[in-house]
Amino acid sequence: MIYPRDGASAVRRSITRSLAQSRPRTLGQACTAGKLLARPLSTPSEHTPTPTPTTQSTSTSSSTPPPPPPPQSPQLSRWRRFLQSLGRVTLVTILASGGAFYYVTQRERHPGTQLPFDPSKKTVVVLGSGWGSTSFIKNLDMSEYNVIVVSPRNFFLFTPLLPSVAVGTIDSKSILTPIRYVTRHKPRQVVVIEADAKSVDPVAKTVTLADETEVQGAVSTTTINYDYLVYAVGAETQTFGIPGVKEHACFMKEIQDAETMRRRFMDCVESAGFPGQSPEEIDRLLHMVVVGGGPTGVEVSGEIHDFLEDDLKSWYPELAEHIKITLVEALPSVLPMFSKSLIEYTESTFKESKIDVLTKTMVKEVKPKSVVLQMPDKSIKEVPVGMVVWAGGNKPRDISVDLMKKMSEAQTNRRGISVDECLRMQGTDGSIFALGDCTASSYAPTAQVAAQQGAYLARAFGQMAHRDRITAELAAAQTAGDNEQAQTLQKQLSRYDRLRPFHYSHQGSLAYIGSDRAIADIMFFNFTIASSGVATYLFWRSAYISTLFSLRNRVLVANDWLKTRIFGRDLARD
């Protein structure tokens, strides 16, 4: 627009005035139109004085054309409002879960101060840091006891995921929990000693320990006293005295076993790729035999198959076709503890996956490069192999055999320690409790049983502490001649005197069978629901994630699963 020369300065003044007066209005309009939504609006008092409608009309009418009518503020569409609310809810959820995550991790990382050892309390010595003992320590009310934990390994191992470690699906550290992460969170100090218990003297109530690690201090053996002994040393792998098993097969019990198997498996693959290898030798090196058709053997076979399909086919295409997996089982079927339909499902899945299942077949000998089998028709066959994985049963450890010999009349079961219905070792004065795989009970040797026994025993120890306190008060009341008080205490004592027997509640059985499939016998009230397939595999994963010991383990395992899914398994042999 062009203004006449002589009125230019008056017009400029008028425009400046009019702009200054109309700025708040313009801001207000922009805001109403939703153009400055994200910016915080200042209060009217922070602006230049808000022009009254009269002033405005005078100013504009004098020198400028009337402003265009304010644009109609468009209504936010439903969809946009929904997205805004969703965004807010998502933000709040992320902040809240991030805060909760941080809080829980920091609480786990920084345990508080603990009560010191109290010499007036009884001392409980716990042997082992496995399922039974860890569950006991976790659930025990420490106000009444001093606790000493003795174990040759300073961590708890989540055994159900061990087969996944053996092929590198999961990192070994992800399924370990240092036992001090458990004991440091108890209200009273717990002494943790990394040592092998060498012998137990049930009469003197002592345990002799030895540090058998690579590095030892000036003192490496000692003897400690106990008032109660919680005996949960687990079991060894049963080899049935079959020649060559100890020397040439890989076991699947400890974390080192899984790492050894992984190294040997990769060694077989790399050796098969060595130039000039004959086809027969390649076939031998790449023949993996798994002995034992229980859940561990089945899971190991399934994991090796996954490794082959997901990774080896990509990185060793020339060898992948030669890899053969054979599962050997002496009984007529694999997984005898599962429903019939699940056994059939597993066998048919293995058939699809080209895993040979040899039932009614017994291993007679394991040689460095072959395994001798007795076939169902009793014929003997020597099969060339690269690696044998031994997933056999359990047998008692030497220390358990030694302890049982000290009570040879009461301890006659060769499968393990005999206990009464309250887990007291038979033949003792009630000061030794045994649980888990080291016992010979009617229950299967599973983590479920051991963990439930540990929790039960912790409750029983709480009851025993009450009983001991009332007994002491009763003695004091009787000495003081307070008959009324003595009678009341006597009644209370009768409530705590008898321990309730242990009852096992079976939650179901789960096993991974490879190819992203799992099987499950789930208990629903008194019914068993058999389930299998990919959905069960997702259930298997969520069940294990939720059973893992700590938030740290859950995050690490979930991360390993994701890492494997995206990048595949690590082929590096360490």
Ligand SMILES: Cc1cc2nc3c(=O)[nH]c(=O)nc-3n(C[C@H](O)[C@H](O)[C@H](O)COP(=O)(O)OP(=O)(O)OC[C@H]3O[C@@H](n4cnc5c(N)ncnc54)[C@H](O)[C@@H]3O)c2cc1C
């Ligand atoms: C590969 C694999 C997979 C499994 N999967 C499942 C599953 O999916 N579900 C299930 O329910 N069960 C499963 N189990 C079985 C389960 O792990 C055992 O039943 C369970 O570990 C038994 O618990 P425990 O406390 O008796 O013994 P363990 O957990 O074996 O603990 C024994 C502890 O004693 C310590 N110890 C050994 N010798 C001595 C000594 N001389 N002095 C002091 N301490 C000693 C050991 O270091 C260890 O800490 C699996 C087992 C394996 C091997």
